[in-house]
Amino acid sequence: MNVFGAVKTSINTREAAERYGVEVNRHGKALCPFHNDRNPSLFVDDDHYHCFACGEHGDVIDFTAKLHGLTLYDAAKKLAYDFGITQDKPPDKAMQEKLNKKSEAQRLRENEKLCFSALLEYMKLLQEWKRLYAPRSPEDTQDDRFVEACHTLDYVEYLVDLLIMGDSYERTEVIDMMMTDGKLQKLQMHLKKHRKERSYEQEER
Numbered sequence: 010m011n012v013f014g015a016v017k018t019s020i021n022t023r024e025a026a027e028r029y030g031v032e033v034n035r036h037g038k039a040l041c042p043f044h045n046d047r048n049p050s051l052f053v054d055d056d057h058y059h060c061f062a063c064g065e066h067g068d069v070i071d072f073t074a075k076l077h078g079l080t081l082y083d084a085a086k087k088l089a090y091d092f093g094i095t096q097d098k099p100p101d102k103a104m105q106e107k108l109n110k111k112s113e114a115q116r117l118r119e120n121e122k123l124c125f126s127a128l129l130e131y132m133k134l135l136q137e138w139k140r141l142y143a144p145r146s147p148e149d150t151q152d153d154r155f156v157e158a159c160h161t162l163d164y165v166e167y168l169v170d171l172l173i174m175g176d177s178y179e180r181t182e183v184i185d186m187m188m189t190d191g192k193l194q195k196l197q198m199h200l201k202k203h204r205k206e207r208s209y210e211q212e213e214r
C-alpha cells in the first residue's frame with residue numbers, strides 16, 4: 010500500500026480536521042477554513058468533507074493539502090507523520106484504539122436510525138388514522154386523530170423522504186431538528202401511548 014492508501018484507510022477526516030485546529034461540532038459541521046465562513050457550512054464526515062457555501066470537497070489528503078498549502082503527496086506524508094502511520098506498519102495500538110472509538114459521525118448515524126424508525130412508525134400511524142377516523146358524514150364531529158393526521162402527515166412524509174432520499178447534509182438537518190428540544194423523545198412517547206391504546210382497542214374487539 011502506498012502512502013496515499015495507508016493514510017486514507019487509517020485516518021478519519023474529522024480527526025484530522027480537529028487535529029489541525031478546525032473545530033467540528035457534534036453534528037459534523039464546522040466553520041469552513043477555505044472561505045470567510047460565519048455559520049458552519051463545512052460538513053466533515055469520516056471519509057470526506059464538503060462545504061455547502063464554497064463547494065470545497067475532498068478526502069482527508071485534499072483537506073490537509075488545501076489547509077497547509079501542500080501538494081497532495083506532501084500532505085499525505087504529513088498526515089502519515091502526524092498520525093504515526095508508516096506504509097509497511099499498520100497504525101500502532103493506541104492509534105488503532107482511537108480510530109475504533111465511536112466517532113461523532115457514527116453517533117450521528119445512530120441518531121439517524123432512531124429518528125427514522127420513529128418517523129416511519131408515526132407516518133404509518135397517521136396514514137391509518139386518516140383512513141380509519143375520517144368523518145363519515147358532515148355532521149360527524151372530527152376525531153382528534155383524524156385532525157392530527159390532516160395537519161401533520163404531509164410534513165412527516167416529507168421528513169421520511171428526506172431521510173431516505175436526501176444527501177448527507179439534508180439528513181443531518183432532519184436529525185438536528187429532531188434532536189433539538191427533545192422532539193425525538195416526545196415523538197417516541199406519543200407513539201408509545203398510542204401503541205398502548207391500540208393494544209387495548211384490539212383486546213376489546
Ligand SMILES: [Zn+2]
Nearest residue numbers: 041044060063
Ligand atoms: Zn467553504
